[in-house]
Amino acid sequence: MTFRFRLFYLLPLLLLSASAIARAGDESVSFRRDVRPILNHSCAGCHRPQKMKGKLDLSTYAALAHGGKSGPAVIAGNPENSPLVEQVSGDDPQMPDKGQKLSAVEVSVLTRWVKEGAKDDSIPGEIAAVGDSGVAPEKYSISPVISAIAASPDGAVLAVAGWHEILLHRADGSELIARMPSCSPRITSMRFSPDGARLVAAGGSPGEFGTIEVFDVARRKRENSFAVSSDTVFGLSLSPTADRAAVACADRSVRVIELVDGKELDNFGVHSDWALGAVFTIDGTRVASCGRDKNLFLLDLKTHKAIDPVADPNDPFTCLARDPNKDQVLCGTSKGQLRLYRLTNLENSTEQKREPNRIKEWEGQPGPVNAIEYSADGKMVAVASTGEVRILSDTGQRRAVCAGHRGAIYAVAFSPDGKQLYTGGYDGQIRIFDTKKGELVKTFAPTPLKEGVAVAIPAIK
Numbered sequence: 001m002t003f004r005f006r007l008f009y010l011l012p013l014l015l016l017s018a019s020a021i022a023r024a025g026d027e028s029v030s031f032r033r034d035v036r037p038i039l040n041h042s043c044a045g046c047h048r049p050q051k052m053k054g055k056l057d058l059s060t061y062a063a064l065a066h067g068g069k070s071g072p073a074v075i076a077g078n079p080e081n082s083p084l085v086e087q088v089s090g091d092d093p094q095m096p097d098k099g100q101k102l103s104a105v106e107v108s109v110l111t112r113w114v115k116e117g118a119k120d121d122s123i124p125g126e127i128a129a130v131g132d133s134g135v136a137p138e139k140y141s142i143s144p145v146i147s148a149i150a151a152s153p154d155g156a157v158l159a160v161a162g163w164h165e166i167l168l169h170r171a172d173g174s175e176l177i178a179r180m181p182s183c184s185p186r187i188t189s190m191r192f193s194p195d196g197a198r199l200v201a202a203g204g205s206p207g208e209f210g211t212i213e214v215f216d217v218a219r220r221k222r223e224n225s226f227a228v229s230s231d232t233v234f235g236l237s238l239s240p241t242a243d244r245a246a247v248a249c250a251d252r253s254v255r256v257i258e259l260v261d262g263k264e265l266d267n268f269g270v271h272s273d274w275a276l277g278a279v280f281t282i283d284g285t286r287v288a289s290c291g292r293d294k295n296l297f298l299l300d301l302k303t304h305k306a307i308d309p310v311a312d313p314n315d316p317f318t319c320l321a322r323d324p325n326k327d328q329v330l331c332g333t334s335k336g337q338l339r340l341y342r343l344t345n346l347e348n349s350t351e352q353k354r355e356p357n358r359i360k361e362w363e364g365q366p367g368p369v370n371a372i373e374y375s376a377d378g379k380m381v382a383v384a385s386t387g388e389v390r391i392l393s394d395t396g397q398r399r400a401v402c403a404g405h406r407g408a409i410y411a412v413a414f415s416p417d418g419k420q421l422y423t424g425g426y427d428g429q430i431r432i433f434d435t436k437k438g439e440l441v442k443t444f445a446p447t448p449l450k451e452g453v454a455v456a457i458p459a460i461k
Contacts, residue, residue, distance in 0.1 A: 031119065035110060074118045136181065143428025144428055145410070148424075152416075158170070158422055160424065161186070165182050173444040183211055210228050211233070229249045231250035234278075241284065244258055245257045248274075248275035252271040268287075270295070271293050272293040273291055279329060288310070290311075290329075307346065311339070313333060315333040321372040324377070338364070360396060367386030373414060380418060381393075382421055400435060405429075414435070429444065430446050
C-alpha cells in the first residue's frame with residue numbers, strides 16, 4: 001500500500017480517538033456515539049454473536065444489558081461494581097486479554113456512561129455491532145478514493161464504493177441509478193451473485209469492525225449486514241452457489257460466512273499478519289488465502305484445517321485472483337511481482353526447490369499490485385498498480401496498457417463480454433477502457449459533487 005492509502009485507511013481510527021477525547025469533557029456520554037465504538041474497537045472481537053466468550057455479547061446495548069454467564073456486565077449508576085468497567089481499569093486490566101489495552105480516556109468514557117445511568121440512545125432499526133454508522137454526504141466536496149467496483153452479470157450496472165454507500169450506475173457511466181447506504185465507511189470489495197439479483201460487499205472500519213453486507217439490487221436496499229470481525233475485512237469471494245462468502249481479515253484470520261444468516265462456518269487463524277485475499281476453489285470445498293506475512297495458504301472446508309503453505313515468496317502478498325477455468329491463483333506482491341501458483345497436487349518446499357507450486361512469474365508492475373481481476377472467460381487478466389492498469393493474456397503476455405490515472409488504482413472490473421474494463425482508485429474517478437487496445441472510452445466522477453467541484457479529471461494523452 002502507498003503512504004496515501006495507509007493514511008486514508010487510518011483516518012477513521014484517528015477520528016475515533018479524537019472523538020473519545022472530546023467526550024471526556026462536560027458533555028453527557030452517549031452509548032451510540034461514544035461507548036459503542038470503544039466496545040467494537042476493543043471488545044467485540046471476542047464478545048459478539050459469532051464468538052461469545054463467557055457467553056457475553058457486547059455488540060449491542062440489548063446484548064450488553066443481558067450480560068453473560070457471570071451475570072450483568074453493567075450496574076447503572078455504579079461503575080465500581082460493573083464488570084465492564086472493572087475489567088478494563090487499573091494498572092493491569094484483565095481485558096482485553098489480547099491486543100492493546102484501553103486508554104485512560106476510553107476507560108473514563110465507559111466509567112462516566114455507567115455513572116450517568118448507562119442509558120441507551122441507540123436508534124431503533126439501526127444496524128448493530130458496527131459503531132456509529134455514519135451517513136454518506138448528499139454531495140461530496142471531493143471525489144472519495146474508489147476502493148471497490150463490480151460489474152453486474154448482465155452488463156447493465158456498475159457498482160462503485162463510496163463513503164458509507166454503494167452507488168449504482170448505468171454501465172456506460174451515463175446515469176446514477178441509485179445510492180444504497182452502507183454501514184461500512186470503507187468498502188474493500190464487492191461481488192454480484194451469478195444471477196445479478198444480489199450484491200455482496202465487504203469492508204469495515206479499522207480497529208473497530210469488519211462487515212459483510214447483502215443488497216437486493218432490484219429493490220435498491222440492504223437485506224442483511226453481518227459483523228464478522230473486529231477489524232476491516234478484504235478480498236471477498238463468493239462460493240460457486242453464492243450462499244457463502246470468504247473474506248480475509250486484518251485481524252489475521254480467514255473466515256467463511258453463511259450469507260443467509262451470517263453464521264460463521266470457518267475461522268482460520270493461519271496468518272501472522274493481515275490477510276488480504278481469499279478465494280474459493282472451483283468446487284467450493286477449499287479457500288486459498290494470502291497476506292502480508294508472505295504466505296499463501298490452502299484451507300480445507302471439509303476438515304476445517306489448513307493445508308501446508310502453497311508458497312514461500314520474499315515479499316508480502318497484497319491480493320490474489322483465481323483463474324475461472326482452473327484451480328490456479330495469480331498473486332500480487334507489495335513490490336509489483338506477479339506469481340501464478342497451482343492449488344492441486346501440492347508439493348512441499350525443499351532447500352533445492354523453494355517454491356515447487358509456482359507455475360510461472362509474470363512481468364513486474366510499476367508499483368505495488370493493488371488488485372487483480374480475470375475476465376469472465378478467463379482469457380484476460382487486469383492488474384492494477386500505480387498510474388496504470390495492464391491487461392494481460394491468461395499466459396501472462398501483455399495485451400494493452402490502460403493509462404491516465406492519477407496515483408494508485410485499487411479496483412478493476414471487466415464487463416461480462418470482456419470488451420471493456422472499469423478502473424477506479426486514488427483520484428476518485430471511474431475510467432472505462434476498451435480492452436483490445438487499452439484506449440480510454442470515458443471518465444466520470446461516480447459520486448454527486450458540490451457545485452464548483454470538477455466533475456472529471458481530463459485523461460493524460
